[in-house]
Amino acid sequence: MPGTHLGRLAKLVLVAACALAAAACAGQAQSPARRGEPARELFQRNCAVCHGPGGEGQQVGALAVPSLGAARTVGSTDERLSQQIHDGGGQMPPFKYTLTDEQIQALVRFIREDIQSKGEKGKG
């Protein structure tokens, strides 16, 4: 009975397509809604767990998370910082799946203008 078989297949494809569409919609529904979200909140939600609420860095279990006000970060280019946030590396997870490029840029600005403008002096 090829008819029934095709029918089932079509149904399966439809179900898969719906699931995909739902996932895409869920993802989309989040981005624009959060677009205006201040970088500070993005940072608190995604980064503070490791880098600390003020980006000062901390020990997380066995992981030594660096301060974002450290000389090494201050001396890095914006490109390198956004690449690190985008792709992760050195035990930091990538954020390219959860944050938009825009949000990553906002976080780099937040690191420059907020974290590095104060935390800097006392720290290396």
Ligand code: HEC
């Ligand atoms: C799971 C813990 C963890 C989370 C979450 C995390 N980081 Fe990191 N981050 C690290 C570690 C560890 C390093 C050091 C990587 C290395 O040594 O190469 C790092 C390095 C960095 C660097 C590069 C510093 C430098 O000078 O090389 C930047 C910038 C950075 N993180 C920003 C962020 C931002 C912004 C977020 C949130 C979107 C974030 N991190 C979330 C653990 C984390």
